[in-house]
Amino acid sequence: xxxxxxxxxxxxxxxxxxxxxxxxxxxxxxxxxxxxxxxxxxxxxxxxxxxxxxxxxxxxxxxxxxxxxxxxxxxxxxxxxxxxxxxxxxxxxxxxxxxxxxxxxxxxxxxxxxxxxxxxxxxxxxxxxxxxxxxxxxxxxxxxxxxxxxxxxxxxxxxxxxxxxxxxxxxxxxxxxxxxxxxxxxxxxxxxxxxxxxxxxxxxxxxxxxxxxxxxxxxxxxxxxxxxxxxxxxxxxxxxxxxxxxxxxxxxxxxxxxxxxxxxxxxxxxxxxx
Amino acid sequence: xxxxxxxxxxxxxxxxxxxxxxxxxxxxxxxxxxxxxxxxxxxxxxxxxxxxxxxxxxxxxxxxxxxxxxxxxxxxxxxxxxxxxxxxxxxxxxxxxxxxxxxxxxxxxxxxxxxxxxxxxxxxxxxxxxxxxxxxxxxxxxxxxxxxxxxxxxxxxxxxxxxxxxxxxxxxxxxxxxxxxxxxxxxxxxxxxxxxxxxxxxxxxxxxxxxxxxxxxxxxxxxxxxxxxxxxxxxxxxxxxxxxxxxxxxxxxxxxxxxxxxxxxxxxxxxxxxxxxxxxxxxxxxxxxxxxxxxxxxxxxxxxxxxxxxxxxxxxxxxxxxxxxxxxxxxxxxxxxxxxxxxxxxxxxxxxxxxxxxxxxxxxxxxxxxxxxxxxxxxxxxxxxxxxxxxxxxxxxxxxxxxxxxxxxxxxxxxxxxxxxxxxxxxxxxxxxxxxxxxxxxxxxxxxxxxxxxxxxxxxxxxxxxxxxxxxxxxxxxxxxxxxxxxxxxxxxxxxxxxxxxxxxxxxxxxxxxxxxxxxxxxxxxxxxxxxxxxxxxxx
Numbered sequence: 001x002x003x004x005x006x007x008x009x010x011x012x013x014x015x016x017x018x019x020x021x022x023x024x025x026x027x028x029x030x031x032x033x034x035x036x037x038x039x040x041x042x043x044x045x046x047x048x049x050x051x052x053x054x055x056x057x058x059x060x061x062x063x064x065x066x067x068x069x070x071x072x073x074x075x076x077x078x079x080x081x082x083x084x085x086x087x088x089x090x091x092x093x094x095x096x097x098x099x100x101x102x103x104x105x106x107x108x109x110x111x112x113x114x115x116x117x118x119x120x121x122x123x124x125x126x127x128x129x130x131x132x133x134x135x136x137x138x139x140x141x142x143x144x145x146x147x148x149x150x151x152x153x154x155x156x157x158x159x160x161x162x163x164x165x166x167x168x169x170x171x172x173x174x175x176x177x178x179x180x181x182x183x184x185x186x187x188x189x190x191x192x193x194x195x196x197x198x199x200x201x202x203x204x205x206x207x208x209x210x211x212x213x214x215x216x217x218x219x220x221x222x223x224x225x226x227x228x229x230x231x232x233x234x235x236x237x238x239x240x241x242x243x244x245x246x247x248x249x250x251x252x253x254x255x256x257x258x259x260x261x262x263x264x265x266x267x268x269x270x271x272x273x274x
Numbered sequence: 275x276x277x278x279x280x281x282x283x284x285x286x287x288x289x290x291x292x293x294x295x296x297x298x299x300x301x302x303x304x305x306x307x308x309x310x311x312x313x314x315x316x317x318x319x320x321x322x323x324x325x326x327x328x329x330x331x332x333x334x335x336x337x338x339x340x341x342x343x344x345x346x347x348x349x350x351x352x353x354x355x356x357x358x359x360x361x362x363x364x365x366x367x368x369x370x371x372x373x374x375x376x377x378x379x380x381x382x383x384x385x386x387x388x389x390x391x392x393x394x395x396x397x398x399x400x401x402x403x404x405x406x407x408x409x410x411x412x413x414x415x416x417x418x419x420x421x422x423x424x425x426x427x428x429x430x431x432x433x434x435x436x437x438x439x440x441x442x443x444x445x446x447x448x449x450x451x452x453x454x455x456x457x458x459x460x461x462x463x464x465x466x467x468x469x470x471x472x473x474x475x476x477x478x479x480x481x482x483x484x485x486x487x488x489x490x491x492x493x494x495x496x497x498x499x500x501x502x503x504x505x506x507x508x509x510x511x512x513x514x515x516x517x518x519x520x521x522x523x524x525x526x527x528x529x530x531x532x533x534x535x536x537x538x539x540x541x542x543x544x545x546x547x548x549x550x551x552x553x554x555x556x557x558x559x560x561x562x563x564x565x566x567x568x569x570x571x572x573x574x575x576x577x578x579x580x581x582x583x584x585x586x587x588x589x590x591x592x593x594x595x596x597x598x599x600x601x602x603x604x605x606x607x608x609x610x611x612x613x614x615x616x617x618x619x620x621x622x623x624x625x626x627x628x629x630x631x632x633x634x635x636x637x638x639x640x641x642x643x644x645x646x647x648x649x650x651x652x653x654x655x656x657x658x659x660x661x662x663x664x665x666x667x668x669x670x671x672x673x674x675x676x677x678x679x680x681x682x683x684x685x686x687x688x689x690x691x692x693x694x695x696x697x698x699x700x701x702x703x704x705x706x707x708x709x710x711x712x713x714x715x716x717x718x719x720x721x722x723x724x725x726x727x728x729x730x731x732x733x734x735x736x737x738x739x740x741x742x743x744x745x746x747x748x749x750x751x752x753x754x755x756x757x758x759x760x761x762x763x764x765x766x767x768x769x770x771x772x773x774x775x776x777x778x779x780x781x782x783x784x785x786x787x788x789x790x791x792x793x794x795x796x797x798x799x800x801x802x803x804x805x806x807x808x809x810x811x812x813x814x
Contacts (some may be wrong), residue, residue, distance in 0.1 A: 133568075133586075134563060134564060134567075134568050137563035137567065138563060138564070140563065141558075141561070141562055141563065142558035142561050143555055143558040143559060143562070146554075146558065147551060147554060147555050147558065148555065165554070176597065176600065176601075179597060179601075180601050251542075255542055258542075262532065262533070263529055263532060266532060267528075
């Protein structure tokens with residue numbers, strides 16, 4: 001087996017393990033689709049950047065970031081409709097990129113795809129432009145993404161967000177480098193980033209984790225683009241930094257799952273229990 | 275003969291001055307208590323050389339309400355009070371003037387940084403109409419004066435990179451920020467650190483001036499240092515900062531005990547981490563789109579609530595500008611971004627976030643980046659037609675937003691939020707002063723806080739007389755309450771007990787009070803939205 005395939009299999013196992021661990025049987029479908037989404041993400045990234053220009057670990061690292069993502073993990077366990085939606089979006093986008101030619105056409109089809117899927121899975125709630133714009137921009141709220149998981153004031157103090165805080169520098173680096181290096185598919189990613197919150201009209205009352213779910217697995221892809229490009233050629237200092245960073249990241253991952261399974265049930269009404 | 279650029283600059287300055295000084299005394303519709311306190315203390319210094327507490331020329335802090343105000347603003351208000359008399363305009367004058375100076379300094383700073391006239395002019399213009407800058411320039415906010423000093427200090431720093439002696443002025447202005455606003459004390463240190471890191475090589479070239487500047491700064495700050503260690507200086511800090519939040523400690527202890535008090539548990543649930551995350555929450559809150567682009571600071575005193583701190587139409591260019599600064603390896607990009615971020619740090623340690631006032635020294639960074647990016651975009655348009663179309667559309671958008679903001683600010687804001695500015699005190703003092711000769715005592719409710727300072731301010735009361743008759747109390751936090759001076763009593767006005775007292779009494783009470791039949795109602799003092807603020811009654 002090629003090294004790449006082996007990694008992918010391991011990542012899928014990891015994703016499945018996390019999604020099914022201590023899960024009641026009612027959640028199996030959702031968890032199954034959530035696991036599959038990790039696989040489709042790998043395909044999607046391969047298609048986005050195409051092999052030649054893709055540095056080897058990019059698809060696998062995107063898949064890995066999705067597998068351990070608190071956001072996708074929680075969606076896969078508790079929100080069957082949204083996790084089905086994300087699965088279908090990644091799958092269709094993969095097909096779209098594979099078979100449709102031309103930037104404008106594929107972006108347009110993608111927009112339709114997002115709107116229709118959001119409409120099917122969440123229903124429609126028209127907002128006027130004045131109401132809609134703040135809701136649109138609210139999707140980019142750093143606190144909701146990285147610290148509070150969209151929980152409002154007065155809720156339980158949690159320090160666990162939908163994305164790992166430690167991903168933030170590389171999400172920014174990734175976005176910066178995408179625009180600067182302009183790899184194949186960069187325009188699609190930026191388009192996705194701007195289009196994803198357009199569906200704000202569709203699920204106003206829903207929690208942030210559901211509302212902003214169109215960002216999955218996009219943000220993981222951008223982050224992994226940042227990570228892969230930043231660590232590609234390592235000087236001695238970078239190697240040291242990399243070690244420290246990996247260590248901190250590993251700790252963040254363990255902390256989240258420890259928090260999720262041990263502390264969260266005790267701390268009661270937190271947003272995550274839902 | 276003036277060059278075209280200079281003419282434009284002059285127009286921008288006139289615009290900035292007009293926007294800041296027009297109706298300065300009457301909108302915001304009344305003086306908030308901190309403004310009144312600053313004004314009266316300046317008056318007191320002017321008249322007697324002593325503050326309201328009979329302290330001779332305080333240089334480290336003014337006791338004021340027991341909140342220990344930094345002295346900077348008060349001393350800068352002395353000349354304007356001397357010139358215009360003790361009134362709203364004179365009290366707000368230093369802040370408004372700082373606002374205009376900031377517009378000029380923005381122009382000069384951008385020229386110094388990028389050397390481009392167009393970017394400099396546009397940046398100055400954007401600051402002149404910025405809701406954030408405008409709102410803060412139109413009230414006696416110490417933070418605005420400090421932001422002006424901060425900008426001056428940074429400007430002279432960049433001048434010094436070419437000619438070392440300017441560093442002395444950097445030291446002077448940084449010291450002034452230290453004397454003017456609490457948040458700037460931490461910010462100054464952070465900025466100095468940034469300057470040392472980013473410009474180490476350049477500073478090494480002028481190390482003689484660096485040492486001299488450092489010494490000058492130290493000498494200037496020396497008088498303040500002993501004060502910073504005192505209990506009163508710390509109390510104010512503890513009151514507003516997040517690190518005294520007990521919830522964090524409780525949660526940390528709870529999680530550690532759940533995990534069985536192991537070493538690992540004590541590390542991963544350490545309260546420092548909790549504090550750190552709370553700090554980050556505060557920091558990130560400044561990037562909340564509602565704060566930046568839609569409604570501004572949640573406190574109506576600090577923002578009109580109609581527009582964000584920045585214009586929404588600036589958003590794309592702010593983002594693009596931040597990108598271009600790095601992508602084009604623009605000189606000074608790192609320091610500029612650094613400044614923009616660390617200016618939010620002191621404010622992020624406080625409980626009320628995002629806070630437009632405590633982070634005010636971030637100005638004019640957003641405007642600099644936006645104008646840089648706008649000019650870049652304009653230059654990237656190839657044909658004349660496109661350029662014209664862009665300029666037309668964009669100016670229309672900006673003008674539209676700006677006019678909407680100004681309309682709201684002059685025609686809606688005062689009516690909606692006069693209560694936030696403690697509207698009614700001035701009217702109350704005037705009513706009371708006109709009638710008080712006929713009464714033996716005057717009792718004033720303190721339900722919206724600190725009435726005594728308004729009586730001092732609007733009666734231009736002689737400080738020396740005040741010291742003789744004042745009766746004060748103080749609480750554990752050091753906050754002071756004035757119960758009485760002259761024939762005024764302040765506090766909760768209990769009408770029944772005054773009924774039993776002999777003599778003629780004039781009473782101002784809160785509007786919800788039921789007025790016994792034996793008392794005669796004289797006048798209702800209303801807020802601008804028509805709701806009653808005080809009721810004036812008499813007992814004969």
